[in-house]
Amino acid sequence: MKCVSLYNQGSHRWLAFGQDPAKPDAVIDTVQYVVCAQGGAMLLDPGGMEVFPPMLASITQEIAIEDVSGIFLSHQDPDVGSSLPLWRRVCNPETKIYVSALWTGFIAHFDREAVFTAIPDEGMEISLGSDVRLKLVPAHYLHSPGNFHVYDAKAKILFSGDMGAALVPPGAASGMFVENFASHIPYMEGFHRRWMSSNRARDAWVAAVSKLDIEMMAPQHGLVFKGDDVPRFLEWISGLDLGSGVAAMAR
Amino acid sequence: MAQLSAGVRRARREAQRSVRIQGRASGLLGDCRRAFHAFGELDELAENLRILSLNAELAAGRAGEMGRAVRALTQYTRELVNRLAQIQGEMFGLRVKTYALSSDVLRELLQLHLFERAADLVAANSASSKSAGIVADRAFAQVMRRMVDTLDSLADSVEAVARRAQAIEEVVSQSDSIATNIAIEASSAGVHEKEFRTVSDTMRRYVDDLRQMIDEASDAVRRALEKGDSLRRIGLENLHELQAKRILGE
Numbered sequence: 001m002k003c004v005s006l007y008n009q010g011s012h013r014w015l016a017f018g019q020d021p022a023k024p025d026a027v028i029d030t031v032q033y034v035v036c037a038q039g040g041a042m043l044l045d046p047g048g049m050e051v052f053p054p055m056l057a058s059i060t061q062e063i064a065i066e067d068v069s070g071i072f073l074s075h076q077d078p079d080v081g082s083s084l085p086l087w088r089r090v091c092n093p094e095t096k097i098y099v100s101a102l103w104t105g106f107i108a109h110f111d112r113e114a115v116f117t118a119i120p121d122e123g124m125e126i127s128l129g130s131d132v133r134l135k136l137v138p139a140h141y142l143h144s145p146g147n148f149h150v151y152d153a154k155a156k157i158l159f160s161g162d163m164g165a166a167l168v169p170p171g172a173a174s175g176m177f178v179e180n181f182a183s184h185i186p187y188m189e190g191f192h193r194r195w196m197s198s199n200r201a202r203d204a205w206v207a208a209v210s211k212l213d214i215e216m217m218a219p220q221h222g223l224v225f226k227g228d229d230v231p232r233f234l235e236w237i238s239g240l241d242l243g244s245g246v247a248a249m250a251r
Numbered sequence: 252m253a254q255l256s257a258g259v260r261r262a263r264r265e266a267q268r269s270v271r272i273q274g275r276a277s278g279l280l281g282d283c284r285r286a287f288h289a290f291g292e293l294d295e296l297a298e299n300l301r302i303l304s305l306n307a308e309l310a311a312g313r314a315g316e317m318g319r320a321v322r323a324l325t326q327y328t329r330e331l332v333n334r335l336a337q338i339q340g341e342m343f344g345l346r347v348k349t350y351a352l353s354s355d356v357l358r359e360l361l362q363l364h365l366f367e368r369a370a371d372l373v374a375a376n377s378a379s380s381k382s383a384g385i386v387a388d389r390a391f392a393q394v395m396r397r398m399v400d401t402l403d404s405l406a407d408s409v410e411a412v413a414r415r416a417q418a419i420e421e422v423v424s425q426s427d428s429i430a431t432n433i434a435i436e437a438s439s440a441g442v443h444e445k446e447f448r449t450v451s452d453t454m455r456r457y458v459d460d461l462r463q464m465i466d467e468a469s470d471a472v473r474r475a476l477e478k479g480d481s482l483r484r485i486g487l488e489n490l491h492e493l494q495a496k497r498i499l500g501e
Contacts, residue, residue, distance in 0.1 A: 052365050057372035060383030086365055089390040 001058040004176040006216055006224065007155040012037045012132055014157050014216075015062055016176055016224060020054045027051070029168070030079050030220055031176075033159055035152060036063055038129025042070040043087065044150055044159050045080045045220050052083040056090065070096045070126060072136070074161035074220065075144035076103040078110075085111035098126065098136065102146030119148055137208065139163060141201035149209075156215035163205070164233055165191055166222025178223045181232045187222060192237065193244040206238050268489065269364040275482050276360055280353045282475035283405070286412055287346045289468035293419075296464070297335040300426070300457050304328040307433070307450040314443040320436050321447055324429050328454070331422050331429075338415050338422075345411050352405045359398040366391040392493045399486040406479045413472045416465055423461045430454040 006014040018031035032055055033044040041063050047055055059065070068091045073081040076099075084097065088111065099107055101118035108114065123136040135151040143162050150159040166187035178184045196202060217225040217233060225233050307325040311318030370387035373379045430451045437447035 049361070049365055053368035053372050056369040056383070056387060057376050057379060060373060060380060060386070061376060061378040064380065065383060065386050086362060086369075086390070089362075089366070089393060090386045 001054040002176065003058050003062060004224075006033075006157060006218065007152075009155070011039070011129070012154065014152070014155055014218075015059075016218060017055060017058050018176065019173070020051070022054060024050070025170075028079055028221065031218070031222070031224075033218060034059060034063065035128060035132070035134065035150075035155075036067065037132035039067055040069040040128045041067045042072055042126070042128055042134065042150075043068060044072045045074050045161065046071055046083050046087055048079045048082045049086060051079075052086045055083070056086075065090055066092060068092065068095055069128070070098060072126075072134075072148075072150060073097070073099040073103070073107065074139075074149065074159075075100065075147045076106050077144070080161075080220065081107060082110050084114055088114060100144075100146030100148060103144075121146075123148060137212075139201075139205050141196075141198040142205055143195040143197065151209075151212055151214075153213065156213050158209060158212060158214045158217045158230075160209075160217050160219050162191075162195060162220055163237070164188070164217050164219035164222070164225060165195075166219070167191055168222050173223055176224055178225050178229050181225075181229050181236075184223065185236065189240070190244075191221075192240055193242060197243040197245070199242050202237060202240075202242055206234050210234060269360065269367045272363065272482065272485055273360050275478055275485070276356055279405075279475055279478040279482060280356065282471045282478060283349050283353060283409065286409070286468045286471035286475060287342075287349070289464050289471060290342055292460075293335065293339050293342065293464065296457055296460055297332055297339060300328065300335070300454070301332045303450065303453055303457070304332060307447075310443065310446045310450065314440060314447075317440050317443055318436075318447075321433055321440075321450075324432055324436070328426065328429055331426055334422055335419070338418050342412070342415055345408055345415070349405065349408045349412070352401055352408060355401045356398060356405065359394050359401060362394045363391060363398065366394060388493055388496070392490060395486050395489050395493075399483055399490070402479055402483045402486065406476065406483070409472055409475045409479060413469070413476070416468050416472060419461060420465050423458055423465065426454060426461070427458045430458060 001017050001020040004016045006016055013036045015034045015036070016031055017034070018029065023029065027048070027050050030045070030047050030051060032047045032051065035042045035044065056065075071081075071084065071087060071091070073084070084107065088095070096117050097114055098117050098119055101120055104116040104118050107116070119136050121138060121140070123138045126134045126136065128134055132152065132154055135153065137149045137151050137158070139147045139149045139161060141147065147161060149161055149163070151157075166184060168187050172187070214230050215226060217230045304325045307328070308322060311322035311325060314321070366387055370384060370391055373384045373387050433447055433454065434451040437444045437451055440447050
């Protein structure tokens with residue numbers, strides 16, 4: 001599994017893990033992120049159970065597993081956190097698990113013994129070390145009804161879950177970053193039209209994240225947007241008509 | 252990349268300990284299912300035996316004094332039917348428990364496999380710290396220990412099934428004696444002989460069905476106990492091995 005450093009300033013780091021060449025084709029490609037600061041580390045959407053073995057092997061090349069102090073799940077999907085019971089076995093028992101208050105009872109189906117820190121609808125902040133604060137930004141209905149993204153004001157990185165996700169065919173990307181926004185659109189368009197159902201929620205999200213100072217937007221699938229590609233994405237998604245599945249019901 | 256692929260290949264090749272365990276566990280769970288499946292028609296047989304005893308009692312009533320012994324035998328048959336109903340209720344509880352434990356074993360097996368793959372991938376990556384491998388091995392050992400405990404509970408459950416099978420066998424043996432006694436009574440029942448002989452023959456047929464049920468279930472139970480024991484040994488061997496590597500810190 002590839003590991004790319006998105007940000008590295010002293011102990012404050014953002015790492016992206018993905019594009020595992022050994023991943024079975026039937027398993028959707030995911031990107032897992034780790035934010036570290038001052039001896040603490042937060043896993044963002046640690047992935048499905050199939051991803052756990054290579055992810056554990058990769059992450060332990062970068063950080064000590066004992067440093068993991070938190071696990072954040074953007075929403076309830078199996079590719080986001082079905083590995084939770086496995087992570088809980090290798091991490092400290094004190095490791096906190098953050099998930100929308102809406103989903104705690106549902107995610108317990110993956111792990112009945114997990115104790116969750118329920119994120120309220122309006123979001124919350126989490127401290128990582130003494131000077132890094134992660135803001136959990138509401139992104140409800142994009143695509144899950146209880147959905148959050150993570151913003152790190154110091155690193156200027158937004159972890160955007162399924163927003164900005166792309167289904168990139170194997171071999172089509174040479175790295176972890178979007179290199180040509182226009183040619184990246186075909187990998188994103190169908191996904192967003194179908195998986196994102198609410199234009200109203202999208203507008204509210206775009207309005208909220210436009211106020212943030214973002215240098216990188218890191219989705220859970222596909223490639224990371226950086227620099228001007230971030231506002232390009234916001235502009236593109238603002239004009240997209242979402243909820244394409246509704247048409248099938250009208251037929 | 253080439254090094255990683257080699258590591259992955261190696262991990263896949265080496266992640267066979269859990270695959271071997273998985274193969275045996277599938278056999279164990281299959282035998283448990285087979286045992287309960289064998290008892291699947293117990294309720295129907297018990298009901299048939301109950302109806303037969305009622306009909307026999309009516310026939311004995313019609314036979315008057317000649318049916319006195321048969322009447323006593325059918326009352327005893329009804330007690331056996333009640334005993335079967337009780338065993339059936341206990342079997343239901345055991346089936347629920349066994350299936351719950353089986354699902355625990357399946358979940359633990361999946362986790363074992365994933366931790367084993369993780370440990371092998373960590374070992375294949377020279378850049379990983381030694382403690383990372385220990386963490387993965389320790390998680391493997393914890394799940395293995397839990398699985399050994401679950402297998403112990405499963406073995407208790409299967410042994411309880413074996414005890415119920417033995418209790419049914421006693422019912423079968425007593426029903427067989429009753430059928431023989433009714434046949435003896437039939438030979439001296441004059442005009443009622445045919446009726447009593449039908450009761451005796453029918454009862455013997457049910458006894459044969461019950462016997463076949465027990466034979467099938469006992470075979471499955473015996474195999475399940477053997478496989479459970481063998482799996483438990485493998486689990487303990489793995490734990491000792493990890494203990495020797497000082498993974499468990501005990």
